[in-house]
Amino acid sequence: MKIRVYVSLKEGVLDPQGKAIGHALNSLGFQGLGEVRVNRVVDLDVPADDSSAAIAKGEAMARALLANEVIEDYSVEVVA
Amino acid sequence: MTVTIDAKLAQSFGLTGGEYDKLLTIMGRTPSFAELGIFSVMWSEHCSYKSSRVHLKTLPTKAPWVIHGPGENAGVVDIGEGLAAIFKMESHNHPSFIEPYQGAATGVGGILRDVFTMGARPVANLNALRFGDAKHSGTRRVVDGVVRGIGGYGNCVGVPTVGGEVNFHKAYDGNPLVNAMTVGIARKDKIFLSAAAGIGNPVVYVGSKTGRDGIHGATMSSAEFDDKAASKRPTVQVGDPFIEKLLIEACLELMATDAIVAIQDMGAAGLTSSAVEMAGKGGVGIELNLDAVPQREPNMTAYEMMLSESQERMLMVLKPERTEEARRIFEKWELDFAIVGKLTDSGHITVIHNGVTEANIPLAPLADEAPIYNRPMVHAEPPRHISPPADPVGIEHALLTLIGCPDLASRSWIWNQYDGSVGGNTARRPGAADAAIVRVDGTRLGLALTTDCTPRYCQADPKAGGAQAVAEAWRNITATGAKPLAVTDNLNFGNPERPEIMGQFADAIKGMGDACRALDFPVVSGNVSLYNETRSPTGLAQAILPTPAIGALGVIADASKSIGLAMPDNHDLVLVGEIRGELGQSLWLREICHKEEGAPPRIDLVAERHNGDFVRAQIEAGHVAACHDIADGGLMITIAEMVMASGVGCELLAPPHGLPIHAFWYGEDQACYVIATKNAKAMLSAAEKAHVPARKLGHSKGTSLKMADGMSVSASRLREINEAFFPKFMGEGA
Structure with a gap:
């Protein structure tokens, strides 16, 4: 079953990469930008019988590796 | 806000009942939320040094070469040629446990700002690290994150990481120590x-x-971890080294003009401590208009802005007519620049936000009436010196075990991740000499830099351990030929409200003070980190080993004449200093006999100074080709490290009679050096003239370390074992 894990920096945590992108866009003429945040999407094909088992697996993988829970949030959804 | 402000809320902010009463007396009314926040951070252990100050005051801080001692952002010493070295070490222990990468990275960023805020260009970083038991499951995560964090920040910002130290011990399992040191150079009149x-x-x-x-990092860094640490996690600070680099360049450019009246970085307790300290020191008032503060997030409250610990920020007082010039410089470097207030004659800090006065606190009592505690102490009886136990394994087995153990294994896995030579001034990198040598631009001068502490000695006998840490730093600088000048200390201890911890703290400072005085080695800056404890599931508080880390700086007139530890071929090896065979608290005892007991090695500060001055004079006279002090692991390890550094072997003479052989080779006797010299005879007669104990140990030749009894281990085998630990521990090559 295909699942998608979204990983994003927690609200309020500084995102130097987003900041650099915002800055570069600004210098390319895209003015008036607010905050830019860079997030991560991980697509996985997991062996699971149903959606809830697939999501549980995705969450376990997020906690173990894909997200740093101290500074990042994650969410998991079934894609197909 | 509907929060009731009372003693209970104050307690949750870290203020005791007595401290809250004092606050009420000063204010004459119930404080606002922001005011309570300001008091709680200014009176936290981190900012007020309330438990440590009475003891810190006993440390010697003066010498003719000291320009500024403790009390400024960093210590300043005269290194000659119109230049000053500015340096300090600071802890980032708690953040580094919660999020190792960012915790260590922002630790490096913070200490860099302490140094360039005084007008110095940072030229070197060092790091004193203590991790949990290598066998503990969580240790690898912390080592990995901390090392990458230090490298990530230091490498990006373009300041070489040139040295440091690493220990492993189970006492640091839940509370690693990350002590970062930065050294900068400035013109002495600037x-x-x-x-x-x-x-x-x-x-x-x-x-x-x-x-x-x-937010509230400063108070958090003074609160011991408990099982709830997970839920207490505040938003972690994330460092941005590229902004720091811009900030360094912008500040130094502005400093080349005369626009600045005063400047301070925003470190722990951010805007609060920088504003309060700048105005307080100047005896003036300060008014801040928070509407003007550049904000990353909407709807921040006055409390949040005053206590935020966002990184890479500075506060300055400028000459009014120079403000626009300053603005141009900062805008050129693409940094925020905002006039957020002015100095007043009110003697108060006044904070205005959205037209409302959120805080109005008299500065003098905030500083002068800050709590100071002379906390109760219990002094533990130091253990007795032990006589050497029988050797269960023999010299060769012990050598191969020790050089591969976590505390002695090669650190190259770590320092290879650091850029140690960016800037092109690193004359001696980690592992090449007892102290790193960094050339000073535009001169022949070299800075000799080291960090030292042996926590297991401090645990056994805090006073002897404190003295040993200072003596070893002095010795490491001396072994390169440099003159030791001054010390920065980073005092990491447990909960000061426990009398036995406070006793350790006071005793360690006594020992440090004795050594600093005997060696003319004053303390010019430092940092105290208390409450380094974890609570076990049974509720028992477990403190770290007392760890008064010493960062030290020396200067050598010609960096190219500094001495390393790589042993050249066809030289005599001479031991300077006396070996009594001190096996108490030694690594041999721990790794071979699995015991941590006895008194640490005796510290004889007169001999330390005498032997060190002799060694330095011999180096200056050009008689020394390599030099290495005796430390962890004893004489045999010292020699093995000299062999590994060059690949040149040696033939050792039989050890003297009257001492068990293993005590001679593995005792961790202090004030001792191994020197490689062309002619042992001349060295021995010079030593005799100077009344310094010395004996010939052997001669360097071949590619193996050979003993008189026939033992022979090749340099390549030593290296292989020495370098195996870290890659294996970190799961590489598996």
């Missing part, structure tokens, strides 16, 4: 201080925007 002056002068904020980063 040092910038933090005391604000000039009523009406603008207060200017520069650097990054303010977010809700690490």
Whole structure:
């Protein structure tokens, strides 16, 4: 079953990469930008019988590796 | 806000009942939420040094070469040729446990700012690290994150990481120590201080925007971890080294003009501590208008802005007519620049937000009446010196075990991740000499830099351990041929409210003070980190080993004449100093006999100075080709490290009679050096003339370390074992 894990920096945590992108866009003429945040999407094909088992697996993988829970949030959804 | 402000809320902010009463007396009314926040951080252990100050005051801080001692952002010493070295070490222990990468990275960023805020260009970083037991499951995560964090920040910002130290011990399982040191160079007549002056002068904020980063980090860093640490996690500070680099360049450019009256970085307790300290030191008032503070997030409260620990920010007081010039410089470097207030004659800090006065606190009592505690102490009886136990394994087995153990294994896995030579001035990198040598631009001078502490000695006998840490730093600088000048200390201890911990603290300071005085090695800056404890599931508080880490700086007139530890071929090896065979608390005892007992090695400060001055004079006279002090692991390890450094072997003479052989080779006797010299005879007669104990140990030749009894281990085998630990521990090559 295909699942998608979204990983994003927690609200309020500084995102130097987003900041650099915002800055570069600004210098390319895209003015008036607010905050830019860079997030991560991980697509996985997991062996699971149903959606809830697939999501549980995705969450376990997020906690173990894909997200740093101290500074990042994650969410998991079934894609197909 | 509907929060009731009372003693209970104050307690949750870290203020005791007595401290809250004092606050009420000063204010004459119930404080606002922001005011309570300001008091709680200014009176936290981190900012007020309330438990440590009575003891810190006993440390020697003066010498003819000291320009500024403790009290400024960093210590300043005269290194000659019109230049000053500015340096300090600071802890980032708790953040490094919660999020190792960012905790260590922002630790490096913070200490860099302490140094360039005084007008110095940072030229070197060092790091004293203590991790949990290598067998503990969580240790690898912390080592990995901390090392990458230090490298990530230090490498990006373009300051070489040239040295440091690493220990492993189970006492650090839940509470690693990350002590970062930065050294900078400035012109001696161009040092910038933090005391604000000039009523009406603008207060200017520069650097990054303010977010809700690490709010209450300063109070958190003074609260022991418990099982709830997970839920207490504040928003972790994330460092941005590229902004720091811009900030360094912008500040140094502005400092080349005479626009700055005072400047201070925003470290722990951010805007609060920088504003309060600058105005307080200058005896003026300060008014801040928070509407002008550059903000990263919407709807921040006054409390949040005053306590935010967002990184890469500085506060300055400028001459009013120079403000626009300063603005141009910071805008050129693409940094935020905002006039956020002015100096007043009110003697108060006044904070205005959205037209409301959120805080109005008299500065003098905030500083002068800050709590100071002379906490109760219990002094543990130091253990007795032990006589050497029988050797269960023999010399060769012990050698191969020790050089592969976590505390002695090659650190190259770590330092290879650091850029140790960016800037092109690193004359001697880690592992090449007892102290790193960094050339000073435009001169022949070299700075000799080291960090040292042997926590297991401090645990056994804090006073002897404190003295040993200072003596070893002095010895390491001496072994390169440099003259030791001054010390920065980073005192990491447990909960000071426990009398036995406070006793350790006071005793360690006594030992440090004795050594600093005997060696003319004053303390010019430092940092105290208390409450380094974890609570076990049974509720028992477990403190770290007492760890008074010493960072030290020396200077050598010609960096190219500094001495390393690589042993050249066809030289005599001479031991300077006396070996009594001190096996108490030695690594041999721990790794071979699995015991941590006995008294640490005796510290004889007169011999330390005498032997060291002799060694330095011999180096200056050109008689020394390599030099290495005796430390962890004893004489045999010292020699093995000299062999590994060059690949040249040696033939050792039989050890003297009257001492068990293993005690001679593995005793961790102090004030001792191994020197490689062309002619042992000349060295021995010079030593005799100077009344310094010395004996010939052997001769360097071949590619193996050989003993008189026939033992022979090749340099390549030594290296192989020495380098195996870290890659294996970190799961590489598996």
